[in-house]
Amino acid sequence: MKKTIIFSGLIITFLTYIFYSYNSSKVIKIGLVAGLSGKYSSLGTDVRNGTVLAFEDINYRIDNTQFELIQKDDKQNKNEAKKVIEEFIQDDIKVVIGNSTSSMTKVSLESIKKENDMMLISATASSDDFSFKNDNFIRTQVANNYRKFQSLSLYAKEKNYGNILSIYDPNNMSYSKGYMSNFQKAYVKNGGKPFLDSIEITQSYENIKDKINAQEVDTLLIIANSIDSAKLIQYLKINGINKIILCAGWAQTMDFIEEGGKAVEGVLFNTGYNSNSQEEKYLRFVVQYENKYNKKPSVFAAQAYETANILIETLRMDNNVLNLKTNILDKKNFKGLQGNITFDKYGDVNRKFFMMSVQDGQYKKVN
Structure with a gap:
């Protein structure tokens, strides 16, 4: 009888510990905004898919930090993009992945420029309008500047x-x-x-x-x-x-x-991406993506996956989202799916570019 009471007490203690550990977890809300409907949805859907896959890799959790990914569709519409950012602000979301096009990214940046504690990170926005600016925006897509071309x-x-x-x-x-x-x-x-x-x-x-x-x-x-x-x-x-x-x-x-x-x-x-790359990290990603979505990943899905992993890696070191941009730029170098991703002091990146063409229904590198 005494052993039963002791054992029951241990079970109660263990369950109480689990309960309080779970309820003391920090929840970080991350917004994702992209064109998820209409004729621009192919790009936005790829961005969403790559992002979701990265967070699923860690089961949306790092130790006692739980991630909640809140997805919204900007419909490639300026008013809708403004509305989404306002909703994120109201929901106290400090980190936003998006937008999928440069025009919608421009709208979002205009909406959050007064929110000093909010950061926008894009995997695909490449307009040169965003270059060389010390603001609350960084990206893993190379800018459409003279050097790129x-x-x-x-x-x-x-x-x-x-x-x-x-x-x-x-x-x-x-x-x-x-x-x-x-x-x-x-x-x-x-x-x-x-x-x-x-x-x-x-x-x-x-x-x-x-x-x-x-x-x-x-x-x-x-x-x-x-x-x-x-x-x-x-x-x-x-x-x-x-x-x-x-x-x-x-x-x-x-x-x-x-x-x-x-x-x-x-x-x-x-x-800047070779669809036929044999790098082990990239091949693992391709297998994961195909298993989940039953299709091959695009360059944008790959960049979104990398972008989400940069967030995860940085928040693993420091889960204070207010330090996120500073921590990313201080670390500067991250391992991507195909080589390193290096940020400059403004949050822009540079990659080596090459030619690819459609051959036999596939993207192949041009020698």
């Missing part, structure tokens, strides 16, 4: 891209404008010609086709999301327009290949 412009000149005509999405102008401007600047400096023309992709396909045919175009530069880019290329190929086609990294998702089919074979991308 050096290798692309040299490749284009070497391969005789000749006269380039750009087709861009005006609904993500922060990204499109910087891409066109800085690529053209690098291309001209390396001996190429200024772009012939720039056309909004929101025009009718027939109008775009007629403008291409009216000029001596050698290369088409398409700066748009994966679905719009693939559909336009299909239309142009069907209508006999066979030019060199270079797409902005924004379109480099698996949806681009699935939507475009044979029409997108040979389309070129300038990227």
Whole structure:
């Protein structure tokens, strides 16, 4: 009887310890905002998927710190993006992953600029508008600056891209404008010609086709999301327009290949990720991603996974979110899926870029 009482007492003590340990856990809310619906959802969904996978790896917990990931859709709409940030502020969320496009990131930054204790970190926003600023924003995506386009412009000149005509999405102008401007600047400096023309992709396909045919175009530069880019290329190929086609990294998702089919074979991308990398860390990620989502990860899913892991690694050292940006920039170097990720003092990163193209329904590195 005495042994039973002692044993029961130990069980009660143990359960009481577990109860109070669990209830004394610190909960860190992390917001995630991306375009999760509509034609821009391919990018946003990949960002969400990569982020979720990283937090699932640690079961949303580090010791006594529990993470709560709160996901919201900005619908690629300025008012919706503002509304989401206001909701995060009301919910006392200090760390936000997002947005998936540069234009929506610009809206969010404007909304949180007075919130000195709030940080926005993006895996995909690449507008040069965010560069060299000491603010509450950092990113793991390389900025669309002159330096990024050096290798692309040299490749284009070497391969005789000749006269380039750009087709861009005006609904993500922060990204499109910087891409066109800085690529053209690098291309001209390396001996190429200024772009012939720039056309909004929101025009009718027939109008775009007629403008291409009216000029001596050698290369088409398409700066748009994966679905719009693939559909336009299909239309142009069907209508006999066979030019060199270079797409902005924004379109480099698996949806681009699935939507475009044979029409997108040979389309070129300038990227910092090799889909065929044999690095062990990257291969493990690919297997995990395919097992969970039944599809191959895009470059954006990979960058989102890296971004979430940078947050996790830094919060493992210090779970005070108010120190997060300082701690990330102090550490500076992080191991990514394909090499190191190094932040400068402003929270921008640099990666080595190279050419990839669609070959046999896959993204493959161009030698």
